[in-house]
Amino acid sequence: MADLTFYTNPQSRGRIIRWMLEEVGTEYDTVLLTYDGTMKDADYLAINPMGKVPAIVHKGKTVTECAAICAYMADAFPEAGLAPPLDQRADYYRWMFFAAGPLESAIINRSLGFQVTPEQKRMAGYGDFDDAYHTLIRALSATDYVCGDKFTAADVYVGAQVGWGLQFGTLPEHDVLKAYWERLAPREAWVRATEIDDAAAADMA
Template identity: 60%
Template sequence: MAAALTLYTNPMSRGRIARWMMEEIGQPYEVDYLGYGGTLKSEEYLAINPMGKVPALRHGDLVVTECAAICAYLADAFPEAGLAPDPADRADYYRWLFFAAGPVEAAITNKAMGFVLPEGKGRSAGYGSLDHVLEALETAVAGKTYIAGGAFSAADVYAGSQIGWGLQFGTIPARPAFVSYWDGMKTRPAYVRASELDDAAMPKPQ
């Protein structure tokens, strides 16, 4: 009997990335929605993720946190889904998956929060500047259907989510390369299913 999969998430969170990945692997799973300031900080959940944030994944007795790690883990745990290249061909896969999780996430979050780096401190921040990050991301997707090689992968789930949200909320400029890449991602059946499921779980207006 296969180990059970449980996704701990909130529909208004980065857990939507993990939900998309869950739909891509095509395995049965359960969802435990957690509330901000409530069950997220319960002793029971802190035993799963001491950070008290979502998403987290339980696979049998194993726990994985952090979206990029969840995506990479699921791609390896369910190779039949074809969501990771062969080990010898994973350079771009690892490169762009973790670039999206590191520099892209940090630069966009800092910009959205209004954090301004002191003059000359770009190298200390690790990502240089938002402009440099966006230029690099643009080269990763320009003229491509997929970000790493010739097939869809977990790297597209993560990078695609970042680009999709960035275009939606205006934190990533609508450059042709970004728009074209996201147009190819947002019609994937697994993404559509994941979005519909999370949208249906959104809090209803009072």
């Protein structure tokens, strides 16, 4: 039995963590959960009371929330080289948690049909969708990866947001986003993770 157990559904944000796990290269066990069934069972609610996936349990410690899991695993498995040195983590933390907070909130609210009015922008942490979208474009215009010329765990999280956004139309197409995703999509870990989750989704259908 592996030291790390991954709780997921292949049609969920768990795909981000599958990618991260494949980048790290550690052994892990997978528990597949269903939305209206095992995700709401008492056993899983003891791990994540939100009844949401993904979650990991590593050596008895539970971590939920995709950005937190990515940051945790980069630190827990330093041999994978997915976190910059401590004195070079400003962009790493800034943009990973920008994507987890303002950007995801802007995308989800827009997808649900909620548009922030000019009067509401001060209250919304992301301003409005255009503010968050153009901030993302500017961030990814400057370098090949979030932290410069080296791929990190921040690119797993930000990259997943960009890849899905372009695939499902929740982010308007832009040459900067397309070029960024084209740098990430061929990564062996992403390809392998996608194959695993696609097969699991087919089995659960």
